[in-house]
Amino acid sequence: MKILITISHLMTGGAQTFVIRLASALAKHHTVYVYNCNFFPIADNTLVDRFPDNVKVISFFPPSSPNLLNQALTKLERLIAKTGKKVKIREKLRKLHFQFILKQIKVDLINSHLYHADKFVVENIQVSTPVVVTDHGDYKYVIEQQLSDRSSTQKIFNRINGIVVLSEDNATAIAPYATSNLPIKKIYNGVALPQPQKTISGREKLKIPKDALVFGMVARGIQEKGWAELIQAFQQVLHATQREAHLILVGDSEYLRNLKASLNDMADKIHFVGYSADPNDWIECFDVGVLPTYFDGESLPYSIIEYLSFGKPAIATEIGGIPEMMIHNAQTAGFTIKTQAGKANVSSIAHAMLQYINNPALLNQHSQIAQQAFEKFNIENCVKSYELFFQQVLVHHRTSPDQK
Incomplete structure (x- = not known):
């Protein structure tokens, strides 16, 4: 043809x-x-x-x-x-x-x-x-x-x-x-199954300890993707746990640069790494992928597919096709959260993050479901x-x- x-x-x-x-x-x-x-x-x-x-x-x-x-x-x-x-x-x-x-x-x-x-x-x-x-x-x-x-x-x-x-x-x-x-x-x-990276890992670049739990997000740098809500939720998490946790944000825009400037005291835990032509380099080092989007045109976000391709469970809002993306045999590869007043519910994001921090077995279980859920995106x-x-x-x- x-x-x-x-x-x-x-x-x-x-x-x-x-x-x-x-x-x-x-x-x-x-x-x-x-x-x-x-x-x-x-x-x-x-x-x-x-x-x-x-x-x-x-x-x-x-x-x-x-x-x-x-x-x-x-x-x-x-x-x-x-x-x-x-x-x-x-x-x-x-x-x-x-x-x-x-x-x-x-x-x-x-x-x-x-x-x-x-x-x-x-x-x-x-x-x-x-x-x-x-x-x-x-x-x-x-x-x-x-x-x-x-x-x-x-x-x-x-x-x-x-x-x-x-x-x-x-x-x-x-x-x-x-x-x-x-x-x-x-x-x-x-998407194709990701190939193992031979370069220095994202954790090494950011000097994140191996035993720390890493949450991460990859998206366009627009407000409606839920960047601010995720940061607010992560701040709540840091006050509620003793375990070391980090947040990696992959994307670039004037909005994100302004957001970063307002959080200069959190640079050791919240990492703005900018735009990446190959975000797989960062997703590989996530433990959990997050996408608290409330963008009206959301359909089948690539970020979720890429998280699943690495066997990473996701925390994401219940909009567009996201719920069916994360399902395999009636099991969900993570947590889907509701929106509140048109935006992602900050408390729900924080609660889901704490679930993984406090329950390593749940993280492992959802990671296995994520690998299976990815098959439909081959x-x-x-x-x-x-x-x-x-x-x-x-x-x-x-x-x-x-x-x-």
Whole structure:
């Protein structure tokens, strides 16, 4: 198959990480292109550089100077606006560029990721190429936040030929829009089993004693991921136990840097280690992974999958697909906690952390369940499911009356 994967942007995020992994795995047996819509042009090509050589990444904005072109087009639009005309040059050029690319590469199928890319593809595609959308939870977010009207969302579902959902929560959110004959497939995001690290461990870098209990969190540096609530809970834990415990926070943003500055007296116990291109280096040294998120668009957070891949139990909020992620044979690989007034419940986080501190046997039991819960996220199973679903959609498309 010749497959084009489209995505709204390639800034750091769970959807972007998955696209890299999916494209890399599919490219072993198929011809794969990735179209970066660049709705948010950035100068950092870190994620682009993570694609293998056999995956061609195509961008509307040139990778060398995306912001320069964006700024030039903005100035041009403002100059035209002074004449009394409203011309959206970027939209017109992006549309023409995308249509040109489709004619050039002639793919068998398009797999679109994130709402803005889905909308762009559906509005600008001029060929009958089948489109399969992967919903990362953003439809629920768009609908709940009223970022789009119902008719615009419905137009997407009326054109696409299949949709992948990541969890039952996703499936429920899209149900009112899905047509009766639209194929829907639940496929969990996949990751490869982590390989043992030969470098200096995170504990050694931070001089954390081997017998200390380490909690850790990996996430985007936005407030809604629950960073402040986790820190508050950890502070409660330190006052309630004599056992040495540490907290490692992996992520970077102005918000996190400000948070760190407000806690300069806790630097020996709370470790802000910044952004990591490979957070596995840190997750490996966690005893427990934490994600007290209350982000409205949460679906199937990669942090939880990565915790489980290392056999680390998790403490996380009951939102999106998180509860089903942590389940194996009706047993939970950690603790799921409720939100209170729209945020993670600090006391519940602290209580769960103390459970592990006071009961090593429970930590061991949940670690074993975590290893078993990870099996549903194996990258090989994920890619096979995508291939089979793509083939199913292609067969249905080729045999439909409209294509005869």
